[in-house]
Amino acid sequence: MGHKFISQRKQKKEDMFDALVKNAIDFLDSSLDDLDKRPKNSIVDFYSSIELFLKARLMSEHWTLIISRPELASIDSFQVGDFHSVFLDDAIKRMKNILNSPIPQKAIDVFKALGEHRNQIVHFAHTNYQNINATKVSVVVEQWCAWHYLHELIVTSWAPVFDDYLEEITRIHNRMMRQKEFIAIRFAEISPQIEIKRKSGSEVEVCSHCKMNAAVVAKKNHWGNDYECMVCGVTDTSIKNTEATLPCKSCGKDFQFFDKKLTNCPHCDLVIDDDYLSEACREKYSEGDGWCDDGEWVAYCHACHCDERSVFYIDGLWSCISCFDRGWQAVSCPNCDEFVTGDMDTIKYFACVRCEDDVRAGIAENGI
Ligand SMILES: [Zn+2]
Ligand SMILES: [Zn+2]
Numbered sequence: 001m002g003h004k005f006i007s008q009r010k011q012k013k014e015d016m017f018d019a020l021v022k023n024a025i026d027f028l029d030s031s032l033d034d035l036d037k038r039p040k041n042s043i044v045d046f047y048s049s050i051e052l053f054l055k056a057r058l059m060s061e062h063w064t065l066i067i068s069r070p071e072l073a074s075i076d077s078f079q080v081g082d083f084h085s086v087f088l089d090d091a092i093k094r095m096k097n098i099l100n101s102p103i104p105q106k107a108i109d110v111f112k113a114l115g116e117h118r119n120q121i122v123h124f125a126h127t128n129y130q131n132i133n134a135t136k137v138s139v140v141v142e143q144w145c146a147w148h149y150l151h152e153l154i155v156t157s158w159a160p161v162f163d164d165y166l167e168e169i170t171r172i173h174n175r176m177m178r179q180k181e182f183i184a185i186r187f188a189e190i191s192p193q194i195e196i197k198r199k200s201g202s203e204v205e206v207c208s209h210c211k212m213n214a215a216v217v218a219k220k221n222h223w224g225n226d227y228e229c230m231v232c233g234v235t236d237t238s239i240k241n242t243e244a245t246l247p248c249k250s251c252g253k254d255f256q257f258f259d260k261k262l263t264n265c266p267h268c269d270l271v272i273d274d275d276y277l278s279e280a281c282r283e284k285y286s287e288g289d290g291w292c293d294d295g296e297w298v299a300y301c302h303a304c305h306c307d308e309r310s311v312f313y314i315d316g317l318w319s320c321i322s323c324f325d326r327g328w329q330a331v332s333c334p335n336c337d338e339f340v341t342g343d344m345d346t347i348k349y350f351a352c353v354r355c356e357d358d359v360r361a362g363i364a365e366n367g368i
C-alpha cells in the first residue's frame with residue numbers, strides 16, 4: 001500500500017515537470033510563430049518561457065521551490081503589475097541560495113530587461129515598440145540575446161535536468177538561428193558605431209553567436225578573447241583556433257585537421273573520419289597538460305557527449321575532435337574516476353558527463 005502511494009506521487013510530480021517543460025517549449029514556438037505579425041505577443045510568450053524553464057529547473061530540485069511565498073510580495077511592484085518579475089527575482093535567488101547554482105549575472109540582466117519590456121507591453125503602451133519595423137528588429141535581437149543565455153543554461157549546467165528534451169531544444173535553437181535577416185538589419189543600423197569603436201582602437205571580430213563582424217574585444221586571454229557583440233548583445237569568449245596539423249597516412253603531406261567541415265585529405269582526398277582522427281591524434285598528442293598523471297590522457301567531452309574519448313591536449317588547450325570545442329579543463333571525476341571535461345563545480349558537486357545518469361537515477365530513487 002505504502003509503496004503504491006509513493007510511486008503514484010512520484011509519477012504525478014514527473015507529469016507536472018513534463019507539463020511545465022512542454023509548456024515552456026510551446027511558448028518558444030508560439031513566440032517564434034508570432035515574430036512577424038505579432039511581435040508584442042512574441043516577447044510576452046518568450047518571457048513566459050524563461051519563467052517556465054526556471055520553474056522547471058527549481059521543480060526538479062523540489063516541488064515546493066516553485067511556489068511563490070506571499071510574504072515576499074511587495075505592494076509597490078504589485079501596484080505596477082510587476083508581480084511576474086517578482087517570480088523571476090525569487091527564482092534567481094533560489095537558484096543561488098538554495099540550489100547553489102547561480103545564474104550568470106549577464107543572463108540575469110538580459111532576462112530582467114526582457115521581463116521589464118514584457119510588463120510594459122502588457123500594462124502600458126510601450127513607446128519603444130510603436131514603429132513596426134523597429135519592433136521586429138529589436139524584438140528579435142532582444143530574444144536572440146535572451147535565448148543565447150537560456151539555451152546555454154539548458155545545454156550545459158542544466159543539461160542533466162532537461163536531457164529528455166534536448167532534441168526539442170535543438171529544434172528551437174535552429175528556428176531561432178534562422179531569424180538572420182533581422183540580425184543583418186541590426187548590423188546595418190549600428191555599423192557606424194562599430195566603425196567608431198574600430199577607429200578608437202578596439203579590436204572587432206566575428207561574433208560566434210550571430211556571426212556578424214561586431215564582437216568588440218574586451219579582454220585577451222591565452223585561450224581566446226572575451227568580447228561583447230554590438231549586434232546581439234551577447235558576451236562570450238572566442239576560443240582561439242588551432243592550425244595544428246596531422247600527417248596524411250596516404251600521401252604523407254600535413255593537413256590542418258581541427259575543422260568541423262573537414263571530410264577528406266586536401267591533398268589526396270583520403271577520407272578523414274572520426275576513427276582516423278582519433279587514431280592519428282592518439283599518436284601525435286600522446287600526453288595531456290602538466291596536471292595529468294600517468295594513465296589515460298584523452299578525456300570524454302561534456303560538450304557533445306561523444307561516447308568515445310575525444311578530447312586531446314592540442315596546442316596548449318584541451319580540444320575535442322568530435323565537436324571541435326576547445327578551452328575547457330580536463331579532470332578526473334571524483335565520483336566515477338573517468339577523465340572528463342566540464343565545469344569544475346558541476347563535476348565536484350553533482351556529477352560528470354559519464355556518471356550524471358547514475359547520479360540522477362540515484363537521486364530519483366531516494367526521493368528528494
Ligand atoms: Zn553577436
Ligand atoms: Zn593525403
Ligand SMILES: [Zn+2]
Pocket residue numbers: 301302303304305306310320321322323324325
Ligand atoms: Zn565534444
Ligand SMILES: [Zn+2]
Pocket residue numbers: 333334335336337338351352353354355356
Ligand atoms: Zn563522473
